[in-house]
Amino acid sequence: MFDEPYRWIDAIHQRRDYIAEQLERAAPVIGLSLPEGILLATFHRQNPKIFEIYDRIGMAGIGHPADLETVRGILLNMAHVEGFQRSSSDVSIERLSLFGLAPRLKSAFEDISVPPIILDVLLAEVGRTMSEDRFVQVSFDGNISRGTDMAVLAPTDEISARMIRALKEAPRDMETQKLTLEKALPRLRDIFLRTLYTQEDLGTNDDGAIVSPDRYALCDKKLTEERAWEGVLLDRDNPTCCRHIPLPPSENLALSGKSR
Amino acid sequence: MMTGHERIGGLPPTRPGYFPDLLKVYQDQTLLKGSRREEGDSFLSGITHGTTILAFHYRDGVLVAGDRRATASNRIMSNRVDKVIEIDKSSLLAISGSPAMALEMARILDHSLKYYRRSQLTEISLEGKIRILAQLLKDNLSMAVEGIGAVVPLYIARDPETGSVRIYFYDILGAHFEGVEFSVGGSGSPEVQGILRYLDRWDSRPLREYSRDEAIVLALRLLETASYFDSATGGVKGQDPVYPVIKLLTPETLETIDDRTISTIYKDEVIRVR
Numbered sequence: 001m002f003d004e005p006y007r008w009i010d011a012i013h014q015r016r017d018y019i020a021e022q023l024e025r026a027a028p029v030i031g032l033s034l035p036e037g038i039l040l041a042t043f044h045r046q047n048p049k050i051f052e053i054y055d056r057i058g059m060a061g062i063g064h065p066a067d068l069e070t071v072r073g074i075l076l077n078m079a080h081v082e083g084f085q086r087s088s089s090d091v092s093i094e095r096l097s098l099f100g101l102a103p104r105l106k107s108a109f110e111d112i113s114v115p116p117i118i119l120d121v122l123l124a125e126v127g128r129t130m131s132e133d134r135f136v137q138v139s140f141d142g143n144i145s146r147g148t149d150m151a152v153l154a155p156t157d158e159i160s161a162r163m164i165r166a167l168k169e170a171p172r173d174m175e176t177q178k179l180t181l182e183k184a185l186p187r188l189r190d191i192f193l194r195t196l197y198t199q200e201d202l203g204t205n206d207d208g209a210i211v212s213p214d215r216y217a218l219c220d221k222k223l224t225e226e227r228a229w230e231g232v233l234l235d236r237d238n239p240t241c242c243r244h245i246p247l248p249p250s251e252n253l254a255l256s257g258k259s260r
Numbered sequence: 261m262m263t264g265h266e267r268i269g270g271l272p273p274t275r276p277g278y279f280p281d282l283l284k285v286y287q288d289q290t291l292l293k294g295s296r297r298e299e300g301d302s303f304l305s306g307i308t309h310g311t312t313i314l315a316f317h318y319r320d321g322v323l324v325a326g327d328r329r330a331t332a333s334n335r336i337m338s339n340r341v342d343k344v345i346e347i348d349k350s351s352l353l354a355i356s357g358s359p360a361m362a363l364e365m366a367r368i369l370d371h372s373l374k375y376y377r378r379s380q381l382t383e384i385s386l387e388g389k390i391r392i393l394a395q396l397l398k399d400n401l402s403m404a405v406e407g408i409g410a411v412v413p414l415y416i417a418r419d420p421e422t423g424s425v426r427i428y429f430y431d432i433l434g435a436h437f438e439g440v441e442f443s444v445g446g447s448g449s450p451e452v453q454g455i456l457r458y459l460d461r462w463d464s465r466p467l468r469e470y471s472r473d474e475a476i477v478l479a480l481r482l483l484e485t486a487s488y489f490d491s492a493t494g495g496v497k498g499q500d501p502v503y504p505v506i507k508l509l510t511p512e513t514l515e516t517i518d519d520r521t522i523s524t525i526y527k528d529e530v531i532r533v534r
Binding site for chain 2: 051052053054055077083084085240
């Protein structure tokens with residue numbers, strides 16, 4: 001049935017469209033390199049999206065929970081066997097993605113006789129300094145992209161670009177000119193609100209200014225009621241165990257006195 | 261229908277969260293396959309062994325200590341072996357016997373606990389930790405009975421349910437028991453065991469009432485006594501002082517006593533010329 005090239009290409013196109021459609025509703029995950037370590041953050045509806053993989057290494061995935069669990073298991077196994085047989089410092093996201101995950105995802109994507117893996121993956125590796133922090137994204141077709149200071153795993157490039165723009169505008173620490181955990185967290189809440197809710201729902205104008213604080217507050221309330229916050233820090237000072245970070249109140253609500 | 265693992269080339273399922281199973285898939289179980297040895301083999305005399313380890317309850321928690329010597333027959337292979345290993349923030353493994361096997365076991369145990377936590381998304385229970393070590397010892401049985409790689413460890417861990425610190429000792433088959441007041445291991449242990457029993461029973465107060473400083477002094481004196489009678493236990497030599505490793509595990513903290521402190525206590529409390 002798929003022995004003719006055209007039919008195979010057509011099937012691959014359909015597969016790509018099908019997976020993209022399935023990923024459409026996924027809430028994005030943000031990865032941020034901070035002086036304290038790497039923060040991975042999202043708001044999930046049902047199932048957690050962020051996991052510790054190995055010393056210094058975390059992962060996040062958007063897509064089907066069963067596929068996320070499968071890939072998580074593969075990464076965990078690879079990392080622990082590699083770390084045991086060699087050294088923990090030999091385990092890197094570059095090797096995990098390049099030699100482990102990407103070829104497998106590519107094969108699975110191109111094998112049109114089996115159900116597709118519906119999953120995009122973000123891997124993060126905290127270094128000794130911020131300049132050594134690494135992000136690698138592996139998409140469902142096995143494509144790899146890399147980053148150093150921040151990464152957004154989102155269903156579309158447009159959402160990803162918008163969130164990165166907002167992250168770059170986040171206020172820096174006056175002294176170091178770096179984004180710190182304390183300053184990043186309230187901003188993240190706002191960025192997720194603006195990503196997950198429409199401008200109309202939020203009561204913001206075209207410039208992003210809040211014109212209806214009540215609507216904004218309502219969305220903020222819905223956000224935490226309908227979804228669960230996940231904030232995981234790959235701690236630079238304690239790289240063998242990641243730390244869960246609680247969600248602070250919204251900075252905009254705090255400013256307008258509507259913080260719950 | 262293919263499973264997710266089959267679709268993207270994962271591993272066959274193993275016992276969930278059990279790291280040694282995973283290792284068996286990848287390797288011909290380097291730990292711990294015995295080899296038949298012929299009568300009169302002489303290479304066994306070159307196998308390195310380490311002693312002496314001890315652990316006892318004191319007022320704040322448990323003190324764990326070990327000398328630093330590893331020997332092969334009548335040769336001293338090293339005087340800088342670390343026999344008290346931090347497995348995680350709430351448990352210690354003290355090793356006596358074959359360092360090769362013991363360090364491998366410590367490494368497997370360390371990875372097993374992390375692997376369990378990361379894969380099962382919860383901490384393994386204390387009983388689970390103890391059983392993993394028991395299984396590793398059982399798997400090592402053929403090496404142990406051949407005289408190549410016997411390991412007799414002490415496992416000291418916080419009990420999350422009671423908040424107390426417990427001492428467990430093992431035999432080479434993997435049977436484990438709780439050392440209620442103290443446990444010892446290695447060739448220098450008979451002297452240490454005798455003294456601890458005597459002090460706990462007939463001293464003016466039991467070991468559990470010893471202060472932190474008193475416990476450290478006692479540990480140093482015990483290891484010094486062991487080294488006096490047992491050549492495989494390392495002492496502290498004047499020209500090249502290497503001090504025993506002493507760690508204190510309490511319900512809240514895990515502390516390693518630094519060499520400077522040990523050196524001072526050693527000079528003041530252990531070296532006494534009558």
